Amino acid sequence: MSHFALIVAATEELGIGVLNNLPWRIPKDMAFFKHATTVIPKDSQGQNAVIMGRVTWESIPSKFRPLDNRFNIVVSRNTSYDLKLAKAENTILVDSLEKAFEAVDPIQHPRTFVIGGAQMYNLAIQHANCSHILLTRIKSKIDCDTFFPKIDEDQFRLASHQELENYVQQSVPEGIQKHKELEYEFTLYLKK
Ligand code: FOL
Incomplete structure (x- = not known):
């Protein structure tokens, strides 16, 4: 398998979810x-x-499921889990993260993202092929019950803003952004 990225939004305390x-x-x-x-x-x-x-x-609103223009791979130990797909295309169920990686043909699927949640992030961040972490850092204190693992600074370095824009092939606002009472910042970490 080839390398993959994690993408996440997390607070300073690495909170990612609640309920x-x-x-x-x-x-x-x-x-x-x-x-x-x-x-x-x-x-x-x-x-x-x-x-x-x-x-x-299950947390993705059903009208956005499966995420369009992306090959969706859902991991559940329950191999008869019902995805309840409205539109049948573009989604598979596998019973481990390793099988998810095996299901990705790098020719048909140029990039792979692990998009959550905590259990997937915990396994994926330790994986040798985890090369990128796109982290939206939420600067406000928000109560969470689910957390992203600590990013080991010996393994990952904070990329420059230019490296972030090159990776996403688009301009990205730099520095602290505001949405209502929330402050946040787009960052990228790269495997050293
Ligand atoms: N990464 C970042 N930076 N922010 C997130 O909110 C985030 N969320 C997840 C994973 N990584 C993230 C997991 N949760 C949708 C909903 C929840 C979700 C991920 C995606 C979703 O519905 N996405 C639609 C767009 C929806 C909209 O426009 O409101 C999609 O097409 O991607």
Whole structure:
């Protein structure tokens, strides 16, 4: 298998969720998520793959499921889990993260993103092929019951803003952004 990225929005305390949902709604971060996970590198073809745990799958509003223009891979130990797909295309169920990676053909799916939740992130961040972490850092204190693992600074370095823009092939607002009472910042970490 080839390398993959994690994408996440997390507070300074690395909170990512509460009651099986996102603790905030930041439209420009959601637009960033959609763009970053959909855009494919120049001179490649196909659609990126997004890998998620079953709880994250259920947290996505059904009208946005499966995430369009992306190959959706849902991980559940329950091999007869009912995805309840309205539109049948573009989604598979696998029973481990390793099987999710095996299901990705790098020719058809140029980039792979692990999009949550905590259990998937915990396994994926330790994986040798985890090369990128797109972290939207939420600066406000928000109560969460689910957390992203600590990013080991010996293994990952904070990339420059230019490296972030190159990766997502789009301009990204630099520095602290505001949405209502929330402050946040787009960052990228790269495997050293
Ligand atoms: N990464 C970042 N930066 N922000 C997030 O909110 C985020 N969320 C998840 C994973 N990584 C993230 C997991 N949760 C949708 C909903 C929840 C979700 C991920 C995606 C979703 O519905 N996405 C639609 C767009 C929805 C909209 O426009 O409001 C999509 O097409 O991507």
